[in-house]
Amino acid sequence: MKFKMRQSSGVTILDISGKLMGGADADHFRDMIHCLIEDGETKVIVNLADVKWVNSTGVGILITGYTTLRKNKGDLKLLNVSNKIRSVLYVTKLNLIFECYDNENEAVNSFS
Amino acid sequence: MATSSFLASFYFICGAIIFFFGIMILRYSTRDIVGWATALVLFFAGIGPLLGGMGVLLESNLQQNTYLFENLVASFDYIWEFFFPSLFLFALVYPKRHRIWKYFRRWAGILFFPHLFHLILLLVLIDRVNPERMFNFLNDLPGSSGTFSSFFATLAKYLNVWMGLLFKAHTGLFSLVNVAFAGFSLLFLRHSLSFELPPRVRRQMRVVVAGLGLCILTYSLGRALSFFRRDMFDQDMVIAFINASLIIGGGSIAFAIIRYQFLDIRLIARKGIFYGATVALFATIYLLTIKQITGVFYRFSGARVEFLETGLIVLFIIVFQPVLGRLEEWTEKVLVREETSPRIRMRDLSAELLSVIEIETMKEKIQLALSQMFGTDKVETVFAEEIMAVGNDDPYAEKVVELLSLVDEPMVRLDFMEAMDFLNLRGRNFFRPSRKVVLEAVETLPGIVRRFARYELIVPVVHEQKCVAALLLGARHEHNRYTVQEQAMLAMLARQIAASLSRIELLKEVVEKKVMEEELNLARTIQINLLPSAPPQLENYEAAALSVSSKQVGGDYYDFIKNDTHLAFTVADVSGKGVPASLLMASLQASLRAIMDRMDDPVAVISRLNDVMCDITATDKFATMFYGCINLRKNEVVYTNAGHFFPVVVRENGEVEELDYSGLILGVTPGFEYCKRKIKMGSGDIIVVTTDGVTEAENTQGELYGEERLHPFLSSIRHNSADKIKELIVEEVNRFSYPQGANDDLTIMVIKRLG
Structure with missing residues (x-):
C-alpha cells in the first residue's frame, strides 16, 4: 500500500494504491490520520481508485480513520470505490457509514 | 652554621616550588587575567626565599666572596617586593572580578608603579649616589670661598642629612606600602568570601585568606621589629621573617592548588x-x-x-x-582528598556508566559529576532525538546534528558559531571578539543554535559517525575556559557515553523482544483457551471447526454453545493482533456466554455484543461476526451477521446458497438494528462458515481463490463428513496458494445435518 497526500480547497485527499490489507499499513494509516488531526485537517477523502482489494483488516483501517476523524468533528469520505470493494462495504454494511463518491469535485464540495 | 644551612635549604626548596608553580600556572592554565595574577604572585613569592636560600648556601661555600652574596634577599628586595602589587591584582580578579576592577582593566600596570619607582630609585641612584654625600658637590663649586664656602658646607651637610633621612624613610617606610597593598588584598579577598560561592571555591578562599593574613602579619612583624629595634635583630632575623611571610603567602595559594583544585591546575x-x-x-x-x-x-x-x-x-x-x-x-x-581528584572522579564516573541501564539515570550521573569536576552549574546532556524533535520548527536542528557528527570532538563556543556560519573570524584570528560582544551575538542567534551557543563548551557524543547526544558545559565559577587537557578528557568521556548509550539501546531491544515474545505467548495461550477444545457431539448433526493462523497470534474466533434443544455457533474476526486482540476476543466470548439464555434470538445476541464493542473506548477495535442458532428439533437455523463474510449452505442436491444478509460490523455505532434471518436445514444439508482467509487465498498469478471457485468445490465434496469437508477445504486452499501458502488467518466451521 502506498499513500500520496494532496490538498484541494481545504480538504485532504489521500490517494491510496495497492492493497489495503492491514499489517504495517494499518499503523501507517492511523499515524497519518493522527497527524492530520493534529494539523487541524479533519476533512479527508480517501481515493480508492488504485486499490485492488480491501480485506477485513483494511475495512478496519478505514473505520478507524472514520471514527477518529468523526470524534474530532471531521469526516472521512470515499472516492472511486470499485465494485469489488463496494461489495465488501455492502457485506459489512459500511455503505451506510461511508459516503462514497465517483467524482472528486463532488466529494470535495460535499464538505462545504 | 648547620641550622642556617638547613634553614637556607628549606627556603630554597620552598622558593623553588612556589616559583615553579608560577611558571606552571602560566604554562597550563588559561592565560586570562586570573592566571596571570596568580602566576605573578607565585613567581615573586618564590623569588624571595629562593634568593634568601641561595644567598646563605653560597655564603657558606664561598667565604672569600661573602660580601657579594651576604644578603641576597635584602639586595634584591626591589624584585620580590613586586609580590605585593601582584597580590593586590590577584585579589581584584579572584574569585570574581571585583567591581572596581573595571577601573583597572586597561591600567592594571598602574598597580606596579610604586614598586617600579622604588626599583628605579634603588637601581639607578643608590649604587651610584650615596644620599649622605649627595650634596658634597656644593663644597666644590667653583668660585665659592670664605663665608660662602662655610655656608655651602653647612648647606651641603644639612641637605645631605635630609637626603639621607629621606632615603632611609623611603626604604624603611616603603615596607608600609607593601603592608598596605597586602592589607587591601586581604580586605578584598575577605569581602569576596561573603559572596555566593560554590563550596570548593569557598574552601580555597579560606585557605588563601588565612595564608595571606599570616603572611602580612609575619612580614609586618619582621619589618617593624627591624625598624624599631635594629640593635636587637640582625639582618638574618629580618630575612627569616620576610622569607617566612612569602612562603606562607605563596604556600597557601600552592596548597589551595593541590588540595582544592585551585584554578584548573591539576595533575x-x-x-x-x-x-x-x-x-x-x-x-x-x-x-x-x-x-x-x-x-x-x-x-x-x-x-x-x-x-x-x-x-x-x-x-x-x-x-x-x-x-x-x-x-x-x-x-x-x-x-x-580522594573524592575531589578529577582523575578519580572520572574513573568513578566511567565505572558507573558501565552499569547504568536507564538513560535518565545516566544523564543525572553525568551532569552531577561534570558540574562537580569543572565547577559549573550549567551542564546539560541533550540527545540527538530531542534536537531532531524540534527539527520541524527549527531549520538548523539538522545542521547542528550533522556538524556534531562530523566534528566529533569538543568545540568551544566560537568554533561552534563559526562552523555554523554565524561568526566570521576569517582574517581576524589574532583579535578574537571580546566575551561581551560574543555573548550579545549569541542572543541574536536562531533557536537551537542559540541554545547550544549559550554554553562554553560543546562535546559531541558520536556513535558510528552519528551524533547521538551532546554534552553542554556552561561558564565556570572560576573562569571561562576549558583547557586542552580537559577537552581531551571530555572527548574520552564522550566516547564512553556513546558506548554506554548503544549498550543501553541494545539491552532495550533485547528486553523489548523478550517482552514481545512473552506477550505473544500469552496472547496465544489466551486464544487457544478461548477456542473450544473439541466440537460438540450431537445426535443428528456433525460439527467440525478449525482455526489456523499464519502468524503466531491471529484475530479469528469461533465457538459452539449447546443446550438440549439448540446449538449456537459463531465465527468472528477481531481487528488487531496480540494481547489486545486476545482480550477483545475474551470479552466477546464472555458477553456471548452471558446472554445464552436468549441464544435463539440472534438479533438480541449480536446487538448486545455490538453495544459491548462500542463501549470499548479504543477507536480501532472492531469485529465482524456471524452468529447462528440451530433448533435441533425443528431443524431451523436463525442467524444474523455483523459484517462477516457470507456463510454458505450446501444443499444435499449440490445447490449452494449464500446467507447474504449482513448488518454493520461490531463496534461502530451502538444501537444498530440488525435483522434476523431463518433457513431450514434438510437432511444432508451443510452450513460452511469461513473467514475471508479462504476466498482471499492468492495463487502465484496474484488471483484470489474467490467464491466462484469455492462454491463448486464445496458442492463437489458435500458427501463427506463435516470433519473431512473441513480438511478438504484446507487442502484445497493450500493447493491453490502453493507454494507460498495462505497468508491470512484461516477459520473454517462446518455443520452437517445427518438424518
Missing part, C-alpha cells in the same frame, strides 16, 4: 611541583655537601676531583625517578 601541575621540589632538593644537597667535600679533597690532596661531581650527578639522575615517585605517592596520600 600536570602536581607533577610539576614534584619535579620542582626534587630538583631543588638535589641542588641543595649538591651545594651543601659536594662543594664541602670537594673543598676538603682539594685541601687534602691539592687537586680538584671532578669525577666526584660527575659521579654524584649520575647518582642523582638514577635516584631522581624513585624519589619523585615516593614523593608523589606521599603527597597523594596526605594532601589530596
Whole structure:
C-alpha cells in the first residue's frame, strides 16, 4: 500500500494504491490520520481508485480513520470505490457509514 | 652554621616550588587575567626565599666572596617586593572580578608603579649616589670661598642629612606600602568570601585568606621589629621573617592548588611541583655537601676531583625517578582528598556508566559529576532525538546534528558559531571578539543554535559517525575556559557515553523482544483457551471447526454453545493482533456466554455484543461476526451477521446458497438494528462458515481463490463428513496458494445435518 497526500480547497485527499490489507499499513494509516488531526485537517477523502482489494483488516483501517476523524468533528469520505470493494462495504454494511463518491469535485464540495 | 644551612635549604626548596608553580600556572592554565595574577604572585613569592636560600648556601661555600652574596634577599628586595602589587591584582580578579576592577582593566600596570619607582630609585641612584654625600658637590663649586664656602658646607651637610633621612624613610617606610597593598588584598579577598560561592571555591578562599593574613602579619612583624629595634635583630632575623611571610603567602595559594583544585591546575601541575621540589632538593644537597667535600679533597690532596661531581650527578639522575615517585605517592596520600581528584572522579564516573541501564539515570550521573569536576552549574546532556524533535520548527536542528557528527570532538563556543556560519573570524584570528560582544551575538542567534551557543563548551557524543547526544558545559565559577587537557578528557568521556548509550539501546531491544515474545505467548495461550477444545457431539448433526493462523497470534474466533434443544455457533474476526486482540476476543466470548439464555434470538445476541464493542473506548477495535442458532428439533437455523463474510449452505442436491444478509460490523455505532434471518436445514444439508482467509487465498498469478471457485468445490465434496469437508477445504486452499501458502488467518466451521 502506498499513500500520496494532496490538498484541494481545504480538504485532504489521500490517494491510496495497492492493497489495503492491514499489517504495517494499518499503523501507517492511523499515524497519518493522527497527524492530520493534529494539523487541524479533519476533512479527508480517501481515493480508492488504485486499490485492488480491501480485506477485513483494511475495512478496519478505514473505520478507524472514520471514527477518529468523526470524534474530532471531521469526516472521512470515499472516492472511486470499485465494485469489488463496494461489495465488501455492502457485506459489512459500511455503505451506510461511508459516503462514497465517483467524482472528486463532488466529494470535495460535499464538505462545504 | 648547620641550622642556617638547613634553614637556607628549606627556603630554597620552598622558593623553588612556589616559583615553579608560577611558571606552571602560566604554562597550563588559561592565560586570562586570573592566571596571570596568580602566576605573578607565585613567581615573586618564590623569588624571595629562593634568593634568601641561595644567598646563605653560597655564603657558606664561598667565604672569600661573602660580601657579594651576604644578603641576597635584602639586595634584591626591589624584585620580590613586586609580590605585593601582584597580590593586590590577584585579589581584584579572584574569585570574581571585583567591581572596581573595571577601573583597572586597561591600567592594571598602574598597580606596579610604586614598586617600579622604588626599583628605579634603588637601581639607578643608590649604587651610584650615596644620599649622605649627595650634596658634597656644593663644597666644590667653583668660585665659592670664605663665608660662602662655610655656608655651602653647612648647606651641603644639612641637605645631605635630609637626603639621607629621606632615603632611609623611603626604604624603611616603603615596607608600609607593601603592608598596605597586602592589607587591601586581604580586605578584598575577605569581602569576596561573603559572596555566593560554590563550596570548593569557598574552601580555597579560606585557605588563601588565612595564608595571606599570616603572611602580612609575619612580614609586618619582621619589618617593624627591624625598624624599631635594629640593635636587637640582625639582618638574618629580618630575612627569616620576610622569607617566612612569602612562603606562607605563596604556600597557601600552592596548597589551595593541590588540595582544592585551585584554578584548573591539576595533575600536570602536581607533577610539576614534584619535579620542582626534587630538583631543588638535589641542588641543595649538591651545594651543601659536594662543594664541602670537594673543598676538603682539594685541601687534602691539592687537586680538584671532578669525577666526584660527575659521579654524584649520575647518582642523582638514577635516584631522581624513585624519589619523585615516593614523593608523589606521599603527597597523594596526605594532601589530596580522594573524592575531589578529577582523575578519580572520572574513573568513578566511567565505572558507573558501565552499569547504568536507564538513560535518565545516566544523564543525572553525568551532569552531577561534570558540574562537580569543572565547577559549573550549567551542564546539560541533550540527545540527538530531542534536537531532531524540534527539527520541524527549527531549520538548523539538522545542521547542528550533522556538524556534531562530523566534528566529533569538543568545540568551544566560537568554533561552534563559526562552523555554523554565524561568526566570521576569517582574517581576524589574532583579535578574537571580546566575551561581551560574543555573548550579545549569541542572543541574536536562531533557536537551537542559540541554545547550544549559550554554553562554553560543546562535546559531541558520536556513535558510528552519528551524533547521538551532546554534552553542554556552561561558564565556570572560576573562569571561562576549558583547557586542552580537559577537552581531551571530555572527548574520552564522550566516547564512553556513546558506548554506554548503544549498550543501553541494545539491552532495550533485547528486553523489548523478550517482552514481545512473552506477550505473544500469552496472547496465544489466551486464544487457544478461548477456542473450544473439541466440537460438540450431537445426535443428528456433525460439527467440525478449525482455526489456523499464519502468524503466531491471529484475530479469528469461533465457538459452539449447546443446550438440549439448540446449538449456537459463531465465527468472528477481531481487528488487531496480540494481547489486545486476545482480550477483545475474551470479552466477546464472555458477553456471548452471558446472554445464552436468549441464544435463539440472534438479533438480541449480536446487538448486545455490538453495544459491548462500542463501549470499548479504543477507536480501532472492531469485529465482524456471524452468529447462528440451530433448533435441533425443528431443524431451523436463525442467524444474523455483523459484517462477516457470507456463510454458505450446501444443499444435499449440490445447490449452494449464500446467507447474504449482513448488518454493520461490531463496534461502530451502538444501537444498530440488525435483522434476523431463518433457513431450514434438510437432511444432508451443510452450513460452511469461513473467514475471508479462504476466498482471499492468492495463487502465484496474484488471483484470489474467490467464491466462484469455492462454491463448486464445496458442492463437489458435500458427501463427506463435516470433519473431512473441513480438511478438504484446507487442502484445497493450500493447493491453490502453493507454494507460498495462505497468508491470512484461516477459520473454517462446518455443520452437517445427518438424518
